[in-house]
Amino acid sequence: MDEEREDLDRPMLRPADEFVPLLESNAPVMQRLLEKAKRAAASDATILLTGESGTGKDALAHQIHRWSARAECPFVTVNCTGHSEHLLESELFGHMRGAFNGANNDQPGRLEAAHGGSILLDEISDLSVPLQTKLLHFIKQQSFERMGSENAITVDARIIAASSHDLVSEVKASRFREDLYYRLGVITLRVPALRERKGDILPLATRMLAGATVRNHRPGLRLPPEASSALLRYRWPGNIRELRNVIERAVVLCPSDVVTPEYLPDIGSDRSQASSTTAALSPRLDDIEREQIIRVMAESPTLESAAHKLGINVVTLWRRRKRYRLDSTPHLLKD
Ligand SMILES: Nc1ncnc2c1ncn2[C@@H]1O[C@H](COP(=O)(O)OP(=O)(O)OP(=O)(O)O)[C@@H](O)[C@H]1O
Ligand SMILES: [Mg+2]
The missing domain is CATH 1.10.8.60 (Helicase, Ruva Protein; domain 3)
Known part of the structure; x- marks a missing residue:
C-alpha cells in the first residue's frame, strides 16, 4: 500500500497554486456559468461540476474556492480514480496506526487537511459504494472516523465534486447512490466543451x-x-x-x-x-486516441512518462487505458 501511495501522490494531491486559470470568457454560455459559479461560491452549498475531460473543472473548482469566504484556508484535491478502495479511504479519511498492513503511524486524511477550506473530489463517479456511504455520512453529519478508529472527527470543509462521466446513468445502473447524487448536486454547474465556446479559442x-x-x-x-x-x-x-x-x-x-x-x-x-457531427466522428477519434496511447506506451518505460508524452496526467491515462481495455496489457509499456 505504501508503494501504491508513492505512485499516486502526485496526481492526487495537486498543490493549490499550480493553476493560474484564465477564467474570463467571450462566450455567453461560459459567462452565464461563471456568474452562477460566483453566486454559488458565496454559499457553503455542495457543488457538482460536470463536463467533458479537459474543460477546466479543476480550474473552476479552484476559482470557486478563491471567490469564497474560505479562500484563506486550504484547497485540497483528491482524485477518486485509480486507487484501491483502502488507499482512497485512507487518503480521504485518514487512518490509525495498525489499521492495515504498513500503517505504522496515525495519519490524518485529506478531509482533515481541508478544514476551514474546500475539498475537490475529482472523478467522484469512481468512488466505491462503501466510500459513497461514508462520504454521505460526512455530508450529513460533518463528521467521520479515521480507518481503525471509532472516534468521530468533526471537520468543516466545503465539498466540490467533479465528474466527466454522466452521473445520472451511474445512478440508473446502481453504481452511484441516488441520495448522494442529490446531496452533491445541490448546485450543478456544467462546464461547456471548448467547441461550445468558440469565441474563447483564439x-x-x-x-x-x-x-x-x-x-x-x-x-x-x-x-x-x-x-x-x-x-x-x-x-x-x-x-x-x-x-x-x-x-x-x-x-x-x-x-x-x-x-x-x-x-x-x-x-x-x-x-x-x-465532420463536425459527434455521432459520425466519435468512433474515429476514439480509434485515433487508442492507437496513439498504444504507440506512446510502447515507447515509454513507465505510465508516468507515457502520460507526460501524451500531455495528460497519469490518472487520465489510467482511465483511458481502462476505457480502451489496455489496462490488462502491461507489455504495452516498454520494458
Ligand atoms: N480558463 C483556462 N485558461 C487556461 N487554461 C485552462 C483554463 N481552464 C483549464 N485550463 C487548463 O486546461 C487543462 C485542463 O483543465 P482541468 O484539469 O481543470 O480540466 P478538467 O475538466 O478537470 O479535466 P479532467 O476531466 O480530465 O480532470 C489544465 O492544464 C488547465 O490548466
Ligand atoms: Mg479534473
Whole structure:
C-alpha cells in the first residue's frame, strides 16, 4: 500500500497554486456559468461540476474556492480514480496506526487537511459504494472516523465534486447512490466543451502561445490567419487541455516565425476536420486516441512518462487505458 501511495501522490494531491486559470470568457454560455459559479461560491452549498475531460473543472473548482469566504484556508484535491478502495479511504479519511498492513503511524486524511477550506473530489463517479456511504455520512453529519478508529472527527470543509462521466446513468445502473447524487448536486454547474465556446479559442490560444514562446525561448512566433482558422474549425475533443498541448508542441517543433497548419498536426489533418457531427466522428477519434496511447506506451518505460508524452496526467491515462481495455496489457509499456 505504501508503494501504491508513492505512485499516486502526485496526481492526487495537486498543490493549490499550480493553476493560474484564465477564467474570463467571450462566450455567453461560459459567462452565464461563471456568474452562477460566483453566486454559488458565496454559499457553503455542495457543488457538482460536470463536463467533458479537459474543460477546466479543476480550474473552476479552484476559482470557486478563491471567490469564497474560505479562500484563506486550504484547497485540497483528491482524485477518486485509480486507487484501491483502502488507499482512497485512507487518503480521504485518514487512518490509525495498525489499521492495515504498513500503517505504522496515525495519519490524518485529506478531509482533515481541508478544514476551514474546500475539498475537490475529482472523478467522484469512481468512488466505491462503501466510500459513497461514508462520504454521505460526512455530508450529513460533518463528521467521520479515521480507518481503525471509532472516534468521530468533526471537520468543516466545503465539498466540490467533479465528474466527466454522466452521473445520472451511474445512478440508473446502481453504481452511484441516488441520495448522494442529490446531496452533491445541490448546485450543478456544467462546464461547456471548448467547441461550445468558440469565441474563447483564439484568446486562449494567444495567451497560451505567449506563455509557450517565453518558456521555449521562441520570441516573435505567431499564429497566421490560416492556423487560427484551423484552430476554430477543429472539434477539440480534449478541450482546453488539448489546445494547450497543441500550442506547446507547435512552439517546440515549428522552425519558422509563423505557426503553419502542418505544425498543428492532429488538428490539421483532413480526418479530424472532415465532420463536425459527434455521432459520425466519435468512433474515429476514439480509434485515433487508442492507437496513439498504444504507440506512446510502447515507447515509454513507465505510465508516468507515457502520460507526460501524451500531455495528460497519469490518472487520465489510467482511465483511458481502462476505457480502451489496455489496462490488462502491461507489455504495452516498454520494458
Ligand atoms: N480558463 C483556462 N485558461 C487556461 N487554461 C485552462 C483554463 N481552464 C483549464 N485550463 C487548463 O486546461 C487543462 C485542463 O483543465 P482541468 O484539469 O481543470 O480540466 P478538467 O475538466 O478537470 O479535466 P479532467 O476531466 O480530465 O480532470 C489544465 O492544464 C488547465 O490548466
Ligand atoms: Mg479534473
